Amino acid sequence: MNAKSILVVDDSRSLRQMVSYILNVSGYQVIEAIDGMDGWEKAIAQKVDLVFTDQNMPQYDGMWLIKALRNSENHRKTPILMLTTESSDEMKAMGKQAGATGWIVKPFDPDRMIALVKKLIGDPSV
Amino acid sequence: MNSQLKLLLSDISSHSSRHLKEIQSDLVQTNLLLDEAITQLTGSFEGIAKEVSAYQEAMISLLPHDSMERTPDELDRILHMGDVNKILTLHINSAVTRLQFEDITSQLIRRAARRVDGLREMLECLSQAALEELEDEKERSRKVDWLEELLEGVLVKSQLIDDQLRRAVAQRRLDCGEVELF
Numbered sequence: 001m002n003a004k005s006i007l008v009v010d011d012s013r014s015l016r017q018m019v020s021y022i023l024n025v026s027g028y029q030v031i032e033a034i035d036g037m038d039g040w041e042k043a044i045a046q047k048v049d050l051v052f053t054d055q056n057m058p059q060y061d062g063m064w065l066i067k068a069l070r071n072s073e074n075h076r077k078t079p080i081l082m083l084t085t086e087s088s089d090e091m092k093a094m095g096k097q098a099g100a101t102g103w104i105v106k107p108f109d110p111d112r113m114i115a116l117v118k119k120l121i122g123d124p125s126v
Numbered sequence: 127m128n129s130q131l132k133l134l135l136s137d138i139s140s141h142s143s144r145h146l147k148e149i150q151s152d153l154v155q156t157n158l159l160l161d162e163a164i165t166q167l168t169g170s171f172e173g174i175a176k177e178v179s180a181y182q183e184a185m186i187s188l189l190p191h192d193s194m195e196r197t198p199d200e201l202d203r204i205l206h207m208g209d210v211n212k213i214l215t216l217h218i219n220s221a222v223t224r225l226q227f228e229d230i231t232s233q234l235i236r237r238a239a240r241r242v243d244g245l246r247e248m249l250e251c252l253s254q255a256a257l258e259e260l261e262d263e264k265e266r267s268r269k270v271d272w273l274e275e276l277l278e279g280v281l282v283k284s285q286l287i288d289d290q291l292r293r294a295v296a297q298r299r300l301d302c303g304e305v306e307l308f
Contacts (some may be wrong), residue, residue: 013163015229018222021172026267054293056233085230089302097307105303107226110219112305 002023003029005046006117009039009053009065010083015027015106019052019083022110027097027124028117036060040068043075049121050073055091063098070099079120106120134256139253146246164228171225176219182207194285225274226301233295244287251279 006028008019019029031048032041037060051069055062056097060081069075079101082090087105095103101120104113167260185207189200196204255276 011230012229012232013161014168015226017165017168018225021168022219022222023140025175085233087298089295092306100308102305102307104305106230106297107223107303108305109301110222110303112302118308 003125004049004121005029005031006051007031007033007039007043007048007051009029009033009036009057009062010034011053011054011057017053017114019108022113023117024115026047026114029111029124036062036065037066039065043069043078044072048075048078050117051080052083053080055086055095056084063094065093066100081116081120110123135252135255139249142249143246144252145243146249150239150242153235153242157235160228160235164225168222168225171218171221175214179211180212180235182211206299220285223302227300228297230297237291237294241287241291244283244290248280248283250285251276251283255279293296 004079006023008016008023008030010016010019011034016034020032023030030100031042031046033042035057036053039051040060042048042050049094053062055070060105062084066080066082069078069080080099081102081104082095082100083104085106086092092103105117115126186204189204190196256274
């Protein structure tokens with residue numbers, strides 16, 4: 001049985017490692033990307049059911065990725081969650097405008113993260 | 127007088143630049159070490175969780191498969207292992223939340239390193255000014271103009287640093303951040 005795939009985009013190696021661990025333990029398949037462009041290339045090359053993206057990354061940031069995915073046929077409705085240290089209302093409004101589904105301020109709580117993932121895409125099994 | 131001023135500017139610029147370069151190098155190295163340490167720590171936590179889980183499965187496999195054949199003591203042990211698993215998950219999750227300090231502080235460190243870099247560029251203004259010709263016989267008003275231009279150059283560089291370094295981290299504690307669905 002195939003597991004649902006979640007794309008995790010963050011320039012921090014340790015953060016990607018932690019998110020991947022939490023999602024893997026819960027049964028989801030994880031694809032990692034190091035910035036917006038890497039995330040975009042991986043999202044169009046394979047099946048992705050949900051995206052977690054950081055905002056502040058070198059060159060191609062989270063907002064860029066959200067806009068790029070929303071302009072792509074396959075990801076108009078894919079849930080995209082911003083996972084970032086940014087917590088200002090101004091940035092959240094920009095994220096919402098770009099097409100983000102939700103906003104998680106770091107540090108994240110693993111239980112709440114998994115609950116949110118299940119709410120958006122259901123259990124890990126396809 | 128002019129040559130003394132130029133020497134002063136040149137010395138301030140070169141000494142400060144050297145010290146700032148050292149600070150920047152230390153910040154970059156600190157970030158690399160933090161990243162390495164946290165990546166390895168996270169790996170260790172994952173390893174502990176996997177090993178405990180495998181150990182528990184092995185213990186359960188040694189017990190009779192048919193639950194009717196299990197003694198009260200064996201059933202207690204299974205329940206206890208379940209409790210241990212819950213406690214372990216709680217601790218691992220807590221560690222995952224706390225270990226994110228590295229991601230948050232590394233952003234602050236990178237910001238500090240970029241500000242140091244900007245300060246070095248500001249000091250280059252002084253260094254450049256020190257190289258410019260300013261002859262003793264030039265009248266006083268020209269010297270005032272020169273100093274005003276120098277100050278303007280420093281202020282422009284300073285503003286540029288502020289413009290490029292928006293504060294992205296407001297966290298002062300490692301409490302879990304808020305979650306919001308749009």
